[in-house]
Amino acid sequence: MAPAGDRRTGFSRRRQYGIFIGYVLAVAGAVVGAVLLVVSSFNPPLFAGIRMGVASVTAPISGGLATVTEAAASVPEAINGWLFAHAENAAMRRELAAARPLLQRARVIAYDNRRLRALLAVRDRTPDPVVTARLVSSSASSGRRFALLDAGRFSGVLPGMPVRGPEGLVGRVLETGPAAARVLLLSDPESIVPVRRSRDGLPAIAIGRGDGAVDIRSVNATDVRFAAGDVFVTSGIGGLYAPGIPVARVAAAGTDSVLGRTFAQPDTFDFALVERVFMPLPAAPTPAAAAPTDPAP
Template structure:
């Protein structure tokens, strides 16, 4: 048996008609206001701009009142999420701490074994001699040179061709030495060449300055696929000027003919630098003696007897 449809009362139908009429009126009013604003923006931009400013002043307090509760709700939700995630974060940090502790013990063990092997083999290493710590008085960058000035000179024991570095890495080398100031050629200078090695692989390379923020990496034969972005480069000690192990740069880009690296230290953000004597002093060859006196003494005696 089918039930007859429910009859709607007069009040509900009248209410629905009123709601529909109000909705249509609101839609027509919104369209009309939008059309008026569009015409006003075209006809009188100045009045339209003033009207927008007034509307913004009226809406701003209401919008701020609405945003404050929303911000508080978001902050409370974030605090609750952080509270429940704190245990997982603590476990992750504890695991990393244990991993770093194991790596630190391995590193210390390797250093100890290295020292013992050097003692057994009687390895002779040059001693690093520090000249002093000096303040950077200025730096200059040009199309052909890049250098810095330090507040130390010949009176402090500085000579041309000495390494200059900071705690963050190698800066360059001394070139022009005055009595109270010294010019330092930076590793980014176009004339700079620094022998380095890749920490991850031990691969030798040569850092070449080009008066740009990045340095070229000359791998001298091996493919540039051997290095990766993020590889650290340190001084190798080749040539005897720079001591081995100083941080120099980090591989930043692998493209083109040569990979590029970003220096780890720049004088722009430094106040003081360290100047040392060359790691390996230059080898001085013995002076050649007169041949007729020391090289062939018998020939000299025969000459004197003949006279």
């Protein structure tokens, strides 16, 4: 048997038919090309019609092949984009996790700065402030309401001195140590503050309830109507608290005794201002009445 490399072309009929068909297609293509060349030279309109007819048949096929090619080419790009987006999202999550503590710290600093600016404005209006100190803690789970101030006798803090925040009155100093002081809050049941209504000067007293709020009670009058939103400030009666310090706002309308919400919430700010005890000026003496003179005889 002869080796495969020595076989002739005509050994296989299939190969013979293939070669023959190839020759036929080549001759047919040459003839068609020659005919189209002659037609395009002698009858251009006819050639244009034939060209557009062939284009109409081949255009959908070409469009479909182009769509398939573009879809196949976009697969690697989509995979690459997904991998890049996944890696970018992971990097952004890491950056966010690293920046979150810094953001929280910046918010705390901004909050403290706003409070300190407000307290500084109050201090500028106070004629003789004692010290600005930090409220390091306050009781909120018991019936008694106290706060601890990180300033004491060394800073000039003495029992009875009023303590106020940016929004209003906090309470008064109850006990002092060398570097700390205990503050009796407005909401403590032992706290009683003379107040007046800001819109008409109606006298009242604010008494602590032990639950973070105060009772506003009328003084020397009955059937007194309180409207929701009425603002009460210190009256200055009896000394201790200077007049005009915001104390509480009425929560709901009522008669004679209503619930009030204090403006200053010790658990929402850090710094407070200690003021000197208010000493009202004594009333000016009235001029003595002229002594009666004896009538002339």
